[in-house]
Every structure is written in C-alpha cells, then in structure tokens.
Amino acid sequence: xxxxSLENVVKTFNKTEVVKKLSLDIQKGELVSFLGxxxxxxxxxxxxxxxxxxxxxxxxxxxxxxxxxxxxxxxEMGMVFxxxxxxxxxxxxxxxxxxxxxxxxxxxxxxxxxxxxxxMVRLDGYEKRYPKELSGGQQxxxxxxxxxxxxxxxxxxxxxxxxxxxxxxQEMREEIVEIQKQVGITTIFVTHDQEEALAISDxxxxxxxxxxxxxxxxxxxxxxxxxxxxxxxxxxxxxIQGKVLxxxxxxxxxxxxxxxxxxxxxxxVKNSExxxxxxxxxxxxxxxxxxxxxQTRVERKMFLGAKTRYILKVQDRHLxxxxxxxxxxxxxxxxxxxxxxxxxxxxxxxxxxxx
Amino acid sequence: xxxxxxxxHDLLLQQKKKNMNKKRLDTWLxxxxxxxxxxxxxxxxxxxxxxxxxxxxxxxxxxxNEWTLQNYIKFMSDPFYLGVVWRTVKIALLTTLITIIISxxxxxxxxxxxxxxxxxxxxxxxxxxLISMVISWVILLSNNGVVNTTLLKMGWIDQPLTLLYTExxxxxxxxxxxxxxxxxxxxxxxxKIDPSVIRxxxxxxxxxxxxxFSILLPLTLPGVFAGSVMVFSLSVSSFVxxxxxxxxxxxVMSYLTYEQVAVMLNWPYGGAIxxxxxxxxxxxxxxxxxxxxxxxxxxxxx
Numbered sequence: 261x262x263x264x265s266l267e268n269v270v271k272t273f274n275k276t277e278v279v280k281k282l283s284l285d286i287q288k289g290e291l292v293s294f295l296g297x298x299x300x301x302x303x304x305x306x307x308x309x310x311x312x313x314x315x316x317x318x319x320x321x322x323x324x325x326x327x328x329x330x331x332x333x334x335x336e337m338g339m340v341f342x343x344x345x346x347x348x349x350x351x352x353x354x355x356x357x358x359x360x361x362x363x364x365x366x367x368x369x370x371x372x373x374x375x376x377x378x379x380m381v382r383l384d385g386y387e388k389r390y391p392k393e394l395s396g397g398q399q400x401x402x403x404x405x406x407x408x409x410x411x412x413x414x415x416x417x418x419x420x421x422x423x424x425x426x427x428x429x430q431e432m433r434e435e436i437v438e439i440q441k442q443v444g445i446t447t448i449f450v451t452h453d454q455e456e457a458l459a460i461s462d463x464x465x466x467x468x469x470x471x472x473x474x475x476x477x478x479x480x481x482x483x484x485x486x487x488x489x490x491x492x493x494x495x496x497x498x499x500i501q502g503k504v505l506x507x508x509x510x511x512x513x514x515x516x517x518x519x520x521x522x523x524x525x526x527x528x529v530k531n532s533e534x535x536x537x538x539x540x541x542x543x544x545x546x547x548x549x550x551x552x553x554x555q556t557r558v559e560r561k562m563f564l565g566a567k568t569r570y571i572l573k574v575q576d577r578h579l580x581x582x583x584x585x586x587x588x589x590x591x592x593x594x595x596x597x598x599x600x601x602x603x604x605x606x607x608x609x610x611x612x613x614x615x
Numbered sequence: 616x617x618x619x620x621x622x623x624h625d626l627l628l629q630q631k632k633k634n635m636n637k638k639r640l641d642t643w644l645x646x647x648x649x650x651x652x653x654x655x656x657x658x659x660x661x662x663x664x665x666x667x668x669x670x671x672x673x674x675x676x677x678x679x680n681e682w683t684l685q686n687y688i689k690f691m692s693d694p695f696y697l698g699v700v701w702r703t704v705k706i707a708l709l710t711t712l713i714t715i716i717i718s719x720x721x722x723x724x725x726x727x728x729x730x731x732x733x734x735x736x737x738x739x740x741x742x743x744x745l746i747s748m749v750i751s752w753v754i755l756l757s758n759n760g761v762v763n764t765t766l767l768k769m770g771w772i773d774q775p776l777t778l779l780y781t782e783x784x785x786x787x788x789x790x791x792x793x794x795x796x797x798x799x800x801x802x803x804x805x806x807k808i809d810p811s812v813i814r815x816x817x818x819x820x821x822x823x824x825x826x827x828f829s830i831l832l833p834l835t836l837p838g839v840f841a842g843s844v845m846v847f848s849l850s851v852s853s854f855v856x857x858x859x860x861x862x863x864x865x866x867v868m869s870y871l872t873y874e875q876v877a878v879m880l881n882w883p884y885g886g887a888i889x890x891x892x893x894x895x896x897x898x899x900x901x902x903x904x905x906x907x908x909x910x911x912x913x914x915x916x917x
Contacts, residue, residue, distance in 0.1 A: 312814055332817040339818045345811035349833045358829075359819035403815075410819060 263288035263323055263446050264309075264414055270317030271304050271470075278304050280470040281318065291440055291447045292475075293457040296467035297493065302450045303418060305467075309448065310416055311335045322413050338407030338445075342419040344399040346391040352378070352402050353387035359410035377405040380439060397428045404436065408443060415440070415447040421456065433460050454494050458482065466490050484609075488537075491609050497537035498579050499611070504528045518554040518574050520602075526610045535611040542607035543581035545570065545588065545599045553600035561595055572601055661893075668886035677882045686887035696871070696888075703867040704895065706782060706857070707850040710789040711843050714797040717790070718842065722801035740798045743791055749859050752788045753779060756860075785861040789850050796849070797842035804838025805831075837907055844903040848896040868892045 262285035271279035279301040286292050294302035307313040309320055311332030320328040327335050346355050356374045365373070378384050381401035391399055400420055407415060420436070421429045437460045440447050451457050457464050458478040465475045466489070474486045485491040502515040502524075511527040515534065528534050546553060556572035556579065564582075568590040572579045579601065583590075593599060668686055673679035690696045725736045742748075755761045756778040763775040778784055808831065816826040854869040861867065866874075868888060875885030 310814075310818060312817075331822075332814070333820045333822055335818075336820075337818065339815065341811040341815060343809060343811060345809060345815040347812060347816070347830060358816070358821075362820040362825065406815075406819070 268318035293461040338412035377409040540582040553602035718797035800842030
C-alpha cells in the first residue's frame, strides 16, 4: 500500500507536454529522489505535488485521499526550497513558528515545538537572529525546521543543496538523511546531482523528457540501468560496439571486439552489430598480454588522487579507463605506451542503440 | 635583499595611493557639471532666500536693510496662514493616502504581468509624467464641464456642483500627477521579493489573503514608505496643480509664496513662507526615513 501515489500525471505548457503520464508509488517513510537533467520535468512534478501547479491530467493521492484538487495551503506538505525562501522580515523563531500560528496551535506549545525543531537541526540559540544574519547552510536548516515543525504528511525538497559549497553540501545531505530517518517522514528529493541521489535515496526515479525512465534503488540504477539514458546519465560510460560471431542457447553469443572474442549474455542475431556501454572503472589494463585483452595505446593520463584516468586509443576509438592507483602505479605507464586492455563480459551494459 | 623588498613594497603602496587619488579625482570630475548646477542654481538661491527672509519689507525697494524675525512671527501668529499650512499638509496627506490605495493593486498587477502587456501597462502608468493632464481636469470638473453636464442631463442634480477650485479637485489632480512615483516605488519592492517566499507561505498553510498581509505587505512597506516620501514632498511643494485646479480659493503654501513674491513684491515675507515650506518637507522626509530604516531592519537584501 503506497502512501503517496502519482497516477498518470500530465502537465502541459503551451501545448507541449512537460510531464507525460507519470506514475509513481512511494511507501510511507521512504526517501525517493527525482533525478534528471534540467527540463526533465522533475521540478514541475514536485510543484504539482505541492500544489503550486495544477495537474492537467491524472491524480495525486496521499494516504489514499486525492489531493491534486486542493490548494497548496491545504495539502499539509512541507517544502524546502533551493534558495531557502525564508521570510526575511521575521526572526528564525517566527519563521519556524509561522506554520504553527496558522494552525492556531496554543502559544506555549508553539514555542516548545519551535525550539525542538531548531534543536533537531542544531540551531538552538539562533531563535532571535534574522535570516540574513545566517550562513547559507544555517538558512537551509531553518528552512528544514520550518517545513518539519508542522508535521507534514510529505516532505518535499527542491534541490535544497545546490546553493551550498561542495563540502557543506556533503555534510548537509548526511544531516538531511539522518533527520529524515529519525522523523520517518515520506520524502521526495529533487536533484540534478547523481552523486547526491545515489548517496541518500532509498529509491531513485530517473527522469527524462517528462517521463520516469527507471525507478530503483541506487545500486540497481547504477549497475543495471534499464535504458540508454539511465546508463549515460548516471555515472560515465564508454560506448562500444561489437559484431556477433555466433549465437548460443540461453541468450548467449560470441562477440568480436577490437580483435578479441568474448562470450556475452545478450539476445542477438548472428552477424549483427551490438552496442554496449561499459563504465570507466570496469575497464582493466595490464602491461602483459592475456587471452582476453587487446592492445591499446595510452593517449593521455590524468592523475585524480585515488585513481588515474587513462584515455586509451584502440583502432579509431577512445576508451576511458579509471584505474585505482593501488592496482596499477601510474608512474609505470607513460603516455604513448601500449597497454593491454580487458574487461569482464558481465560488466557490459547492453544498449538499445541501433538495434 | 631586505631593503630591496622594502622599497618594492613602498613603491607598490605609492602606486596604490596614486591610483586611489586618481580614482577619487575621476569621481569628482564626473560629478562636477551637476554639482555646479546644483550649487549655482539651487544652493546659492536658497541661501539668498534664507537671508532675505530675515530682512524687513521696504515698499520702495522690496527688500529692506534691517535684520528682523518679523516675517516668521507674522506668519506663525496669523490663524489664516496657519490654516493654509494645515490645508497644504492635509492635501498632501490625503494625496499620499489615496495614491497608496490606488497604486498598490496596479503595481501588483504590473509586477505579475510579462512581456508586451507589462510594457504597455508601465507606459500607461508613466503617462501622467509624460503629458501634463492638469488642464483636462479643468475641462472635466468646471461648472459647465463634462461631469456636471452629464449629471444634469441624467437628472441626478438640479444645479451644477462646485467641483473645480475645491480641495477635492486639487487632490484629484495631485493624485493623478503623482501616482506614477508610488507605482514605480512599490513595483520596485515587489520585484525584490523572491517568488518562492510566497510559495513557502502557502505551503505552510497560509491562504493568499493571509500571505498578502503576513508576507507581501510587510516586505513591500519600504517601497510604500519611499513612494510616500516622494509623493508627500512633491505634493506639499507643488505649485502648478493647486494653482490651476485650486486657484485663489484653495490657497496652499506654494501659492502664498508666489503671491507674496510676484504680486505683493514682498520678497522677505515670501522668502519666509518658502523657507517654512522647505522645513515641513524636510521634517517629513527625515521622519519617513527614520521609519524606513526601522522597517527595513529585518528585510534583507540577501
């Protein structure tokens, strides 16, 4: 039984559908990320859930009750905005108390709950400050406290970390997950940052052009992308193609890549070209030749701290390989050297391209 | 080596100082023409006016040779003149209040509209500044003007109403001429508001009505105040509008000054009235800016 459900939700702007029959079920207490490039409809969808935009079709239900016809102020959803959206003329206390005052909560309870909320986001003692006297991270925490203090049914986070600098962003995202789990609130987290989504989500809904391409837990999204878009958007990929030499039972076939042969498990037709993706960290290199490897030339080498990125040239193609510096010492390989490249056939991600 | 570094450092400092002096000079150069005009055509006459206001009146030369406070005492002790001060301030306050009420919705609508509609609306609002419409109010409001003839024809009145040369007609004209200042000022502060702040308020459970009074209005008060200062001070010192729409029947301070200087040729007394007018405007501006500073305390330009 899902807690928040979107059913065939449609949004049209100037006759173009920006959200196309989108359906999604979210469990109570779950943190689901909407991940996608800008213009994929993730923020539009969030705004429809919050009620700032009307749905042009379909329905949105919370706890079994339809909410898509309610105005935003009756939806009982807490929202945290990208640019904090604190009320600049109110103190931190009044900002957090705003929602409670509207709900006619008694005064003593308001101050108790506000102080609790501020304590939760580690901002006790800041009640009397004005938003402009706080740093970006503190403002965003006030915003989070303000959204949570009204005990909303759903917490909506609209790219809450994108205005913060890198280090603070990591700290804040851990804090958000911690608070989210502690409160146990159903949460939607909109982001265009895949690392952020992978790090915090129970499930990720990868969106592209108004559709959900795949909804899955982070590991499945990364390791078993279901569409080409997901493979290319999440993490990096090399695009390679091979020729099918022979087909076997169990959807297996023998394939030809860069002068070497591999048994790959992918349904195919003999003599056809099959496209694959492979992640840079799944490509291995060795100085000595083996049965599975093929020869490549190191065009460029980039030291990235824990790993080194090698741009390898084979025939007329480039492959990117990320090799941990503990596996191969980068000083052993010079630009222009030949190295032997191989991969595990199970790490190949089949592509639907040109099929 | 040490000395070398020292001199290099000194050189750098000197260069910096030179640059700074040059910069300061540049700033002044740019301001010079305006400053010149300001000093010669505003401050200097004002100074002479101030001096003149403490001189006695001489029937043959206009300005006498003796120093006196008589002009100010005469003004302050005469109920007629005090009545004019009160009328002037009353008209200015009424004008300010009415412009706020009619400008806010207009500013709100313009700040929400986009593209061509926005440009046309802005132009429409600015039109009173571009074309003087005071005369058209005479045509509308006079005894045989458009309003009276229409009302007579409809049979709603038997005699023409006295609309022109009343405080009402002065306020109407003043509101018309001055409301663009208020609209622009309120628009400025409305546009500074982050739209997600409005959404945040709705999201937390506030209706549009509540959001207006709790969020939008407080955040735009600085704009309302700034507009009020402009409208009030322009209205207190305005001459053409009250002269045409009020005439001698509705005397305001600027009209009195004009009368003393141009008709009675009593320069010292005219100077004193003029100076009191400037004083009233200055006091209100200072009072307003004090309130403005307080109300802006929490309102962050983030």
